[in-house]
Amino acid sequence: MKNLKYILISGFIGIAALHSSCEKFLDKPLENQQRSEEIDYSDLSLMYAPVSGVYRAAADDNLVHWIDLSIRCMRDDDFQQAAPNPNDNPELMGIKNFQNDVTIQSYWGLNQSWISYYSLAISVNNALMELDEFEKNIPSGNTEQLALNRQYKAEVRFLRAYAHLLASRIFGDVPILSDSGDIARLTTIGKSTVTQVREFIIDEMNACILDLEDARPNQSKHLGAVTKYSALLLKAKAAADLAANNNSSPYWDQVLEATDLIIDSEKFSLYGDYYNLFKRPGKLSNESLFELQYSDFGLATGDIVRPGVDWGTFFRWQGPSGNQRGSAISGAGWIPPSQNIVDFLNDRGDALRLKTTILEYGASEDTYAETPDGDRVYGNPFGIKYFNGKTYLPVDQMTEGRIEYGANNNVRILRYSDVLLLNAEAKVRKGQDGDAPFNLVRDRADLELLSNVTLEQILDERRAEFACEWWGERFNDLIRTGRAQQVFGSKFVPGQSEYVPIPQTQIDANSNFR
Amino acid sequence: MKNKLLTFAIVAMMSCISGVVRAQNRTVTGKITNEQGTPLVATIAPKTTSNVATSSDESGLYSLSVPETVDSLIVNSIGYMTKTVVIRNNVADVQLQVDGNYNLDEVVVIGYGTQRKGDLTAPVATVNMENALKRTVSTPMDALQGAVTGVQIISSGAPGTTPTVRIRGVGSFNNESPLYVVDGMFMDNIDFLNPNDIADMSVLKDASGAAIYGVRAANGVIIVTTKRGSLNMKTKVTYNGYAGLHTPTNVLKMASGQQYADYAIAVGNKNIVDNSVSKFGGQDGRPTTNTDWYGELLRSNALIHNHNLDVQGGSEKISYSFGINYLDQDGIMDTENYHRKYNIRSQTEARVASWLKIGFTAHLNNFNAFAPNNAAFRQAYFASPLYPSYDPSLELADPIKFGSSTTLGMPSGFWFNNPLATAYYNHNETKGFQVLPSAYVEAEFWKKKLTFRSQLSQRYQSTHNIQYTPVYYIDNDQRSQRSYLRSAQARNNNYILDNLLTYRDETGKHHWSVLLGQSTREERWRETWVSANDVPQSEEFWYVGQGAQGTGSATGYGEGGFRNAGISFFTRGTYDFDNKYLLTATFRADGSSKYQTKWGYFPSLGIGWVLSREKFMENQSLFDLLKLRGSWGLLGNDGIQPNAGYAIVNSGNNFSGIFGSVGENNGVRVPGYRVGRFFTQVRWEVVEEWDAGLDFALLNNRLNGTVDYYYRKTKDLAFSRPIPFMWDRVYGNWGSVANSGWEIGLDWKDQVGQLDYNIGANITTLKNKVTDIGALANIMNGFPEWSAEFPARIEANQPINYYYGYEVAGVYQNTAEINSDPIATRYNQENPNSPILPGYLRYKDQNENGELDEADRINLGNYLPKLTYGFNVGLNYKNFDFSVAFQGVAGNKIHNLNRAMRRKYPQMNADAAFMEGLWNGEGSSNTYPSAAGSVAAWNLQASSFFVENGAYLRIQNMQLGYNFRVRESIPVRIFATADRPAIFTRYNGFTPEVSGMGFDSNVYPISSTYSLGLNVTF
Secondary structure: OHHHHHHHHHHHHHHHHHHHOHHHHHOOOOOOOEEHHHOOOOOHHHOOHHHHHHHHHHHHHHOOOHHHHHHHHHOOOOEOOOOOOOOOOHHHHHHHOOOOOHHHHOOHHHHHHHHHHHHHHHHHHHHHHHHHHHHHOOOOOOHHHHHHHHHHHHHHHHHHHHHHHHHHHHHOOEOOOOOOOOHHHHOOOOOEOHHHHHHHHHHHHHHHHHHOOOOOHHHOOOOOOOOHHHHHHHHHHHHHHHHOOOOOOOHHHHHHHHHHHHHHOOOOOOOOOHHHHOOHHHOOOOOEEEEEOOEOOOOOOOOOEOOOOHHHOHHHHHOOOOOOOOOOOOOOOOOOEOHHHHHHHHHOOOHHHHHHHEEEOOOOOOOEEEOOOOOEEEOOOOOOOEEEHHHOOOHHHOOOOOOOOOOOOOEEEEEHHHHHHHHHHHHHHOOOOOHHHHHHHHHHOOOOOOOOOOHHHHHHHHHHHOOOOOOOHHHHHHHHOOOHHHHHHHHOOOOOOOOOOOOHHHHHHOHHHO | OHHHHHHHHHHHHHHHHHHHHHOOOEEEEEEEEEOOOOEOOOEEEEOOOOOOOEEOOOOOEEEEEEOOOOOEEEEEOOOEOOEEEEOEOOEOOEEEOEEOOEOOOOEEEEOOEEEEHHHOOOOEEEOOHHHHOOOOOOOHHHHHOOOOOOEEEEOOOOOOOOOEEEEOOOOOOOOOOOEEEEOOEEEOOOOOOOHHHEEEEEEEOOHHHHHHHHHHOOOOEEEEEEOOOOOOOOOEEEEEEEEEEEEEOOOOOEOOHHHHHHHHHHOOOHHHHHHHHHHHOEEOOEEOOOOOHHHHHEOOOEEEEEEEEEEEEEOOOEEEEEEEEEEEEEOOEOOOOEEEEEEEEEEEEEEEEOOEEEEEEEEEEEEEEEOOOOHHHHHHHHOOOOOOOEOOOOOOOEOOOEOOHHHHOOOOOHHHOOHHHHHHOOOEEEEEEEEEEEEEEEEEEEOOOEEEEEEEEEEEEEEEEEEEEOOEEOOOOOEEOOOEEEEEEEEEEEEEEEEEEEEEEEEOOEEEEEEEEEEEEEEEEEEEEEEEEOOOOOHHHOOHHHOOOOOHHHOEEEEEEEEEEEEEEEEEEEEEEOOOEEEEEEEEEEEEOOOOOOEEEEEEEEEEEEHHHOHHHOOOOOEEEEEEEEEEEEEEEOOOOOOOOOOEEEEOHHHOEEEOOOOOOOOEEEOOEEEEOOOOOOOOEEEEEEEEEEEEEEOOOOEEEEEEEEEEEEEEEEEEEEOOOOOOEEEEEEEEEEEEEEEEEEEEEEEEOOEEEEEEEEEEEOEEEEEEOOOOOOEEEEOOOOOOOOEEEEOOOOOOOEEEEEOEEEEOOOHHHHHOOHHHHHHHHHOOOOOOOOOOEEEOOOOOOOOOOHHHOEEOOOOOOOEEEEEEEEEEEOOEEEEEEEEEEEOOEEEOHHHHHHHOOOOOOOEHHHHHHOEOOOOOOOOOOEOOHHHOHHHHOOEHHHEEEOOEEEEEEEEEEEEEEEEOOEEEEEEEEEEEEEEEEOOOOOOOOOOOOOEOOOOOOOEEEEEEEEEEEO
């Protein structure tokens, strides 16, 4: 059979040709998906890359998401409510009223908050694994690179600790997620107590302080990265939470020691112009200990790095609502400052802080008020009177052509004034004289100096200095000093109202959160 | 090699010619077909003597030399009635009618070949293309809705969208849709085809049929053969076309202005009403504005027309077909949007030698689609009717004075934008073409026994998408300060090389066949996009280089792509004894680049027993056919995401932190990356399927039917499951799920006087059960973004992804009911600021602990229909024909997510039924909450309030036709069609056809189509 030949020839040529290259044909890596194994860990110039990636994660969303922001600070008496219309996201009013039941537990915003903070922790854990890989490639004699490796690890550990602090201040007993290499662990990990979380933070910071750069963040090699002093302040804050209202708590020693170290370094000073501290000139000033950085690169259009999604950035979310007639000074109008904080600042004659913190809407939708920089703000339909001046960026400070509220401004998190006031508080609680650090803060705010300051005066100063900032500091101060019920009345039930419930959907995914 | 082939060809031709020369008597030629025109193999013998009998070939052609004295022929084919024809002009084309006693000789297209229907051990459904063509649909699969047992088709109704196709339930999350094999090429959908291009569609549902496609077969296989000519066929030209209008149907009635105003006042938003009154007119509480957003957004009639010209024919050596068709469909949104495509199809087959065929098929598709911005429909669902669509008083609005919800004191932005503006400021156009060339060689090395076929099928697709947003202003949130252009080009480049060796033989009553095959395939996709701001408005300048001159970094760009490759070896053996005892076995080994485990093996076995051919059935007259079938096999699914299996590095601008944003300085990026660490080693997703079936024909073949029971279990079901702590989901093999049920298809065909009629019905039942989810107690799932509030849950021994929440037991009618209810009493004590009031939903305390807690949540139903059915009636009377087709589903639930979205958007409008149903005093409703309650968190929990019955029955298609002849040789049919004219459902949404997990967020109205058509053949 002649034909048979053709069968064999045509058939086998085809098959054999393909079969020989078969394994290679199938065993190619995926396209456009870089494998972690392909990172050249011996190239130490890449070593900061995983760290930079974590900063970006924190700045993109994890620490600035609009609903997290609203939930985090809304319970403060500094804020009137969350949404400008209280019917919008009714659970938020429930949370502000310390409601704690299943309807709150299934609220999407709580789940978002939980995920924001823990996603950051997981990003850090992953970055630490990357840094371990780099470490393996550093010759043991290269102490300089080894030190850098430790420093970078400490930077991301700071971010992880800060995420845990926020999570615990909102949810109370939460897991310590310092290791997430194994997925199975995520569904079985249990909760730690509020105290354990603070102790974890202190331990972490004690370790990091040794490795971090001894510089002010705006002098750091990577301008604006966290340094030794950021870690000292975070440690002090965790210790202050633990010390609570107990003047004899040994944790006050830790607060004092940590803040003293920062002050004694003489690297920090309060930024002279409190009003501009929150605006462009005040970005990463000598007062800043931790700040999230953004940029529009000086461009009117195109490339921009912003805090959150474009319609709901950290700034736009708090910008004035209503018909602003095309002005860049506009936003969703959420978390409006309360009359309470306005009165508080007025009553104590705190004019500079009032001007800085509280901006007014026009009296009606057709009339406008002017900001100190001369930008017009028309009234809104919700009858809301104020918006947050600390997120206000005047039009004349913006890159020309940009109309996005707050573009190119940074988000301030930790400041030197916190160091000074914690230092004063620790001293006063320990029966020492806290006047010196205290008066530095007052002086900058154009207030008369006081002597023999009391705890009450310090706590009031804390409220005024950090008024309407975004980290729930006021609420935390009320909790740790046991003054919450005094402020909120009977709706605040000690032992019940401090924390919001862990989201139901998280409990469904890990029953140990129950 | 070439020379030898040529020699062969010449020799073959010579022998043919010599055959003609030798003829002494007269030679009769012709073609044997059945009523549908399908060629038949038949024996042809002179009436007077049977010594010179011949048989027709697979194209139905024969040539027979007979003495001049013979004047008629007897034509015989198994399964058909014997026919005697008189010889005229030496040409005798014969059309045979199906013998009522036997219809098993029909040839059915199966994987990599064909098989006699009588020998099938698998339930292979062949689609009646004649009925399918009656439907005026833009994609072929829409025409199958309700027509085939075991096949559920969910069509969203939006032009140019791919319908969801499920064969025998959901066995995978990765890719529900079946594999389409178009003339040998693997496709994910066949939207590009015009129904007129298709000659034949076979649906392989069970393992015995589909396992030959191995790793791609888990969701069933649909084999599509496009039209082709046959040898010695007189050229046949067919025009088929229709023109019609489609009109939105079943448009959900939204609340009117007054209803919305009353509602707003009741929930405490009177300021909205006051604003409307003061700005747009009315009296206190009675605004005059009543904007019907859907009415404004929809066209009442949109044009659709479709033209198809088809030419088929063949000479002695060459057969060909050529088709061209054009579809033009306008969308129902009243703005620029359309879908236009033309297809050109060409198929040629040449018989180079008696044993050698070569063929070439090519499809060219060209399309141009202008996509509407469907977000406008979502906004129309949300928008308050209390502000006007256009508002000349808005001084800054530019260039068009669109109204703004901010004038009411409502937020704008997001879903509260003006829907008309969203529709208007949209340019999203995709142009593209696709070429599907396929070439094959088929050599019959041993006459009728051994055939080798090699086929190279390719697909080249290229698309270009342009999106442009002009500069406009409506209000602070709804505006575009700078124009924006995005231009994206994508290319698909796939090929499959198949090599098949088929051996067929028989001795006595034993028949057998063996297929050996090998297949190699590769799929590549790559997309490149660029974007820029400040591009001029005129379309001629829509190039990114025209944008943002001077600020170079205003442009953006990106690329995406993938490559998948596979190699397979497969074989099939069939054996039967006397067409009575049947056996089919297949085996496929598949290698895929997507898996960590590269190779998978997929066997199947099918058996059949034709009882009606047994001696003991000979003397009964009830059954014309009775056949039992059974099959088992394994099928694979490689629709899994290819990115699993290692940690992925994300780097670039979006993963780099900003440093140095100090004072007046702009920060810069420091290169960064993040690693996605969560991955698992993904294994093959394998479906094990059992099938038992019965085919029968009764009462002189008037009743035909098939009954199948199927049980398919997906092992190592791969999907992404949520994990605690993050939005990321982890992809892995997390469970097993089983689908089982019955498929029953019945067809009755008879004649009363001059009236021919037929009635067909099909029913498929489905029982879905999760059999295993490993060590996990459950997996929470749900609609993205809403899974925390309205979860779906996966739990062993329950249907997959059932809605999970509280059961509503009623509505608290008065304070006494609240006070006597432990749940409410307790809640009100703990939450004095937001108490439960009359008009709030009462949830059932499942664990009776007097508190509403997580344990009170239960299974509220599931999205998979327990029953899918269709039935159709056809009538033929003289020159008239009429047909009507119904289809429906029952036993499924829909989660009305549109209503549930009030949880995040309390100011949204609602459907009129919702407004009218609201509790407004004792005894007014026991199902709906009060208006004030409808925005309270208590009533917005996941509960049975949002879960509705998803059953529907729809008149899918009605058609009336009239047949006549212009000339004897030119038959003409004109027809009037109504597509989807009516639906019967109690569901409160636009359409009960909801894809995915049944969370209905669809706000796109479906449309009915009314058309007139013409079909001419000459």
